[in-house]
Amino acid sequence: MEKKAQDEFVEYCDFIVKSGPFDGYQAVEHIIHGKQGSTVVADNMQTVHNFCSNNYSGLAGDxxxxxxxxxxxxxxxxxxxxxxxxxxxxxxxxxxxxxxxxxxxxxxxxxxxxxxxxxxxxxxxxxxxxxxxxxxxxxxxxxxxxxxxxxxxxxxxxxxxxxxxxxxxxxxxxxxxxxxxxxxxxxxxxxxxxxxxxxxxxxxxxxxxxxxxxxxxxxxxxxxxxxxxxxxxxxxxxxxxxxxxxxxxxxxxxxxxxxxxxxxxxxxxxxxxxxxxxxxxxxxxxxxxxxxxxxxxEQWRFTKLKENSLRFRNGMRKNGFYIYGSDDCPICPVFFRDVYYSKYFEVGLMKLGYYTIALAYPVIPMNTARTRIIITAIHTNEQIDGLVDAFKFLADNSTFFEDMKNNTKVMESQIGYAEMAQKSYDLKMSKAAIASPLSAKL
The missing domain is CATH 3.40.640.10 (Type I PLP-dependent aspartate aminotransferase-like (Major domain))
Structure with missing residues (x-):
């Protein structure tokens, strides 16, 4: 029997999302329970530090x-x-x-x-x-x-x-x-x-x-x-x-x-x-x-926003990461190149209590995958330092720095990014590896 146009369209949509240019990676909606802020309750009622909202001034939940x-x-x-x-x-x-x-x-x-x-x-x-x-x-x-x-x-x-x-x-x-x-x-x-x-x-x-x-x-x-x-x-x-x-x-x-x-x-x-x-x-x-x-x-918000942005950028650079853009900008894209690592860090950071978003094609050009960190005026020093520590921990418990240095393309078939993130999280829980003021809260 000849397929109906509607059935063919459904198959087409399913194929495009699960393969082709999306390479099998799909954006995930993390549901927030309650108001927007530097800390939110997301997904399965997990309290996380929020670094992906464009709430630059911190007024959304004021x-x-x-x-x-x-x-x-x-x-x-x-x-x-x-x-x-x-x-x-x-x-x-x-x-x-x-x-x-x-x-x-x-x-x-x-x-x-x-x-x-x-x-x-x-x-x-x-x-x-x-x-x-x-x-x-x-x-x-x-x-x-x-x-x-x-x-x-x-x-x-x-x-x-x-x-x-x-x-x-x-x-x-x-x-x-x-x-x-x-x-x-x-x-x-x-x-x-x-x-x-x-x-x-x-x-x-x-x-x-x-x-x-x-x-x-x-x-x-x-x-x-x-x-x-x-x-x-x-x-x-x-x-x-x-x-x-x-x-x-x-x-x-x-x-x-x-x-x-x-x-x-x-x-x-x-x-x-x-x-x-x-x-x-x-x-x-x-x-x-x-x-x-x-x-x-309250013009202190603009000064604090600039201070917070610079604190995060300097902390990440000190630990070997590359950050796009101006030091005066509260948008802080962390470069990973491969979609694999952008998703690995997104999943791993969420498990460690930090809500971030991975960006990859078609939102941005191929081979420029990144995690876009958004700094706000109401983030605390402890939140920012804890996020830097979490990035470093996940990098050290993977081959990220080596792969970036050698321009190695990591494929999903080697090991799933979610599985790898879970292993890093289990290690964190067993050894309390992140020496951060927030470690007790993660």
Whole structure:
């Protein structure tokens, strides 16, 4: 009997996930029981130290955020059941847009349901076949997908390679608008953009700059205002600034674009992800307003975040690991190359009480597997030092350093990463091998 299309599709999906480019490795959802924080209860009610959330400022589980959301629901309800241009905007939505614009030093701002919606809606509205976009090859998937939705000519330049960028710009004199598209902090590489150099290039070639500040707002700059403040650039030199409420600004979700008033007015009339999506719910707006207040009042969070990031990076380098990116960046990708080791460390660290996430193809290029450690302002020195000790323990109880030195590719068939992680964990339990202030808690 001939197979039905549905059956064939099910088989296709199963095959792709279990073989092919995924090489048999699948992402695992670790379920959190309770609120977000530097310590969470995950999976089978195991209490673990959390190093994978983008909760950079530490506000996601802050009681003041919960209180602000609850109080807002009392006065403004839960949801709006409507798009912004129907009856989906409240006074607090406009207040938050004003706060965001003032935060970034722009004339106005517009809210979106998420950072992903922001990038999809912005490029579709602003650019067409008469325009040219110049995109860093490491830009986020939402930026790439947004550019795909518009008909502009796309030029992709090598990561942070300003010489290659200029070569591309020289080819685009005939286009109406030229726009350099980049992130402030690149989330997979942990690089911080030299924004002053990009402003210089943009002025030289009469181009605009679109800057995605999703990972840089609340993380860098003296007052947490992102790459623009960190680089000492005038906000007026950046045409379009986008970011999210889903990371350092409380983590509740939502995105936005900050720009001049004519641009924001234009987006309100033409950006489809704004026009045809429900507005952000009232408690998210209320909590986000409180988050911006706290970030303004408690600027120690940015200093502490930088100190914590440097502490982890220095500890890992001292023990022989390679860390990507800038020392000022709270994203700390630990390089493993092989998917095998990224999964081995992920599983082993979880068993030892540290929640981390392995990254591999197709999220990143092949042979660049890594574990991305996210440092926050509320991590303690004991948590950070304990994580470094756990990494070292797992490395010493494997052939990791030898394989990295010899460029050896480790295959799953040699020994399963989960089995190897379990053996390391059993050794830890039997010999108390990690000399860490947290060892008694693991």
């Amino acid at each position: 009681p003041r955020m919960v209180e602000a959301a609850a109080e807002t629901m009392k006065t403004h309800g839960y949801g709006l059941s409507s798009a912004p241009l129907m009856c989906g905007y409240q006074d607090i939505h406009k207040k938050l847009e004003r706060v965001i614009a003032d935060f970034h030093g722009t004339e106005d701002a517009i809210l979106y349901p998420s950072g992903y919606h922001t990038n999809l809606g912005l490029f579709q509205a602003c650019f067409n076949e008469n325009d040219a976009l110049f995109s860093d090859q490491e830009n986020h998937a939402s930026i790439i997908d947004g550019m795909r939705l518009c008909k502009a000519k796309k030029f992709v330049y090598k990561h942070l390679d300003t010489k290659h960028l200029e070569e591309q710009l020289k080819k685009a004199d005939e286009y109406r608008f030229k726009c350099i598209v980049t992130e402030g902090i690149f989330s997979m590489e942990a690089d911080i953009l030299d924004l002053q150099e990009y402003v210089r290039i943009a002025k030289k070639y009469n181009a605009m700059i679109y800057l995605d500040e999703c990972h840089s707002v609340g993380t860098i700059g003296k007052t947490g205002r992102g790459c623009i403040e960190y680089s000492g650039v005038d906000p007026k030199d950046i045409t379009l600034i986008s970011s999210t409420l889903g990371k350092a600004v409380g983590g509740g979700g939502g995105g936005y674009t900050a720009a001049s008033k004519p641009i924001v007015d234009f987006l309100r009339q033409t950006s489809r992800t704004f026009i045809f999506s429900n507005s952000l719910s009232s408690p998210i707006i209320g909590a986000s307003l409180r988050a911006f207040e706290i970030l303004e009042e």
